[in-house]
Amino acid sequence: MPADLEKYRAKRNFRRTPEPAGGSAPRVSDRPQFVVQKHDARRLHYDFRLEHDGVLWSWAIPKGPSLDPREKRLAVRTEDHPLEYATFEGVIPEGEYGGGAVLVWDRGHWVPKGDPSEGLAQGKLEFTLHGEKLRGRWALVRLARRTGRRDDKENWLLIKQRDAAARSGNAAEIVDARPESVLTGRRIEGVAEDRDRVWSSDTGESGGPPAPEVGRPDTIPGARRGALPRRQTVQRPETADEAPDGPGWLHEPELRGLRLLCRVDRGKVAMRGAEGQDAARRLPDIASALAALPCSTALIDGFAVVFDKQGHSEAPSLEEAETAAERIVLVAIDLLHLDGWDLRGAALRARKELLRLLLSEAPPQLRYGDHVEGHGADFFREACRLGLAGVVSKQADAKYRGGRGGGWLRVPCRQGRRAARRSRGLAADEP
Numbered sequence: 001m002p003a004d005l006e007k008y009r010a011k012r013n014f015r016r017t018p019e020p021a022g023g024s025a026p027r028v029s030d031r032p033q034f035v036v037q038k039h040d041a042r043r044l045h046y047d048f049r050l051e052h053d054g055v056l057w058s059w060a061i062p063k064g065p066s067l068d069p070r071e072k073r074l075a076v077r078t079e080d081h082p083l084e085y086a087t088f089e090g091v092i093p094e095g096e097y098g099g100g101a102v103l104v105w106d107r108g109h110w111v112p113k114g115d116p117s118e119g120l121a122q123g124k125l126e127f128t129l130h131g132e133k134l135r136g137r138w139a140l141v142r143l144a145r146r147t148g149r150r151d152d153k154e155n156w157l158l159i160k161q162r163d164a165a166a167r168s169g170n171a172a173e174i175v176d177a178r179p180e181s182v183l184t185g186r187r188i189e190g191v192a193e194d195r196d197r198v199w200s201s202d203t204g205e206s207g208g209p210p211a212p213e214v215g216r217p218d219t220i221p222g223a224r225r226g227a228l229p230r231r232q233t234v235q236r237p238e239t240a241d242e243a244p245d246g247p248g249w250l251h252e253p254e255l256r257g258l259r260l261l262c263r264v265d266r267g268k269v270a271m272r273g274a275e276g277q278d279a280a281r282r283l284p285d286i287a288s289a290l291a292a293l294p295c296s297t298a299l300i301d302g303f304a305v306v307f308d309k310q311g312h313s314e315a316p317s318l319e320e321a322e323t324a325a326e327r328i329v330l331v332a333i334d335l336l337h338l339d340g341w342d343l344r345g346a347a348l349r350a351r352k353e354l355l356r357l358l359l360s361e362a363p364p365q366l367r368y369g370d371h372v373e374g375h376g377a378d379f380f381r382e383a384c385r386l387g388l389a390g391v392v393s394k395q396a397d398a399k400y401r402g403g404r405g406g407g408w409l410r411v412p413c414r415q416g417r418r419a420a421r422r423s424r425g426l427a428a429d430e431p
């Protein structure tokens, strides 16, 4: 699906907002979060919530957000919600206020432009969203109240600002293209059927496992307390003929590069390749970006690559690294450990979500290796058309076992393989 790869590329080119200089980056979990909940109440709508000062400012958006800057979406201000509500996905019983199924349609953190309290009071909030589906700059603008009407409803408009994350036409209708929960992958009908968590307005929610917190490894199912691993074998895909087409698979472009396990230990960084060499000294920019991540310990699996103008990846030559250093980037594909939590037993989907948040304000030489979910055959076809080496398809709920297989499949494009050989000889990670 062209839109999917287009999205992938747009994310890689995404220009983050500049962060104030200084080494005291906030911890992942301390950033103010935003959440969009799809709510199938009497009328389907999307609840858009921004964390500020211990509460969630809230708006109900009947049509949901659009990525088209010309599509201004009505957003009716509703009451502030408690922070705990941000993770709620489940069913509000019939008869209760807002009865119906709720899913967490998008989550991430938001960066306001200027003082958000002032913006709210003055009726214009501008901000950047770092979510899975909603990215880039947005604005909420309050409409003037109609004279002669005395309801207390505040009508606002949610507007995508023009930037690399904006889209038009069908590609802008992300609520249709991506209806699923970012926490569980379920659709709203699935949430209604499962009834695994039921919200009660008297007692707060009850029943079912809590949904993971944004950027909090301790709330992810399968994560357990553990030391930063000393040794770890990287996981490698088995070769397959076709990309699986069903749901529950994450598809990534196959990277040609130098596979590195990056160990971050309180500002000290080691980057180990297959031969046990430490690439950190050869790649000082990447090493210092890793050292500055908002965490104390981490183990990140990734590829050091060089992208050519067509977006094709190649393995960098470490001997030439000093002269080519500014072109080499680390594409991070997995997160095995974070801040005293061993994540190898957690689902890939949860590991990658944590990785994405960890890297969301990292400098450009550290990239999150994004994926698309589902549509494997379309993604594969499009990857091959673009001359990429192939795709790697991974089971969304797979643990990280190390070694070959484990729910990872590599599906090479014939064209891409030929092109890759022509251009640079054997890739470093060729199985």
Ligand code: MN
Residues within 6 Å of the ligand: 039, 041, 045, 046, 047, 060, 098
């Ligand atoms: Mn609602």
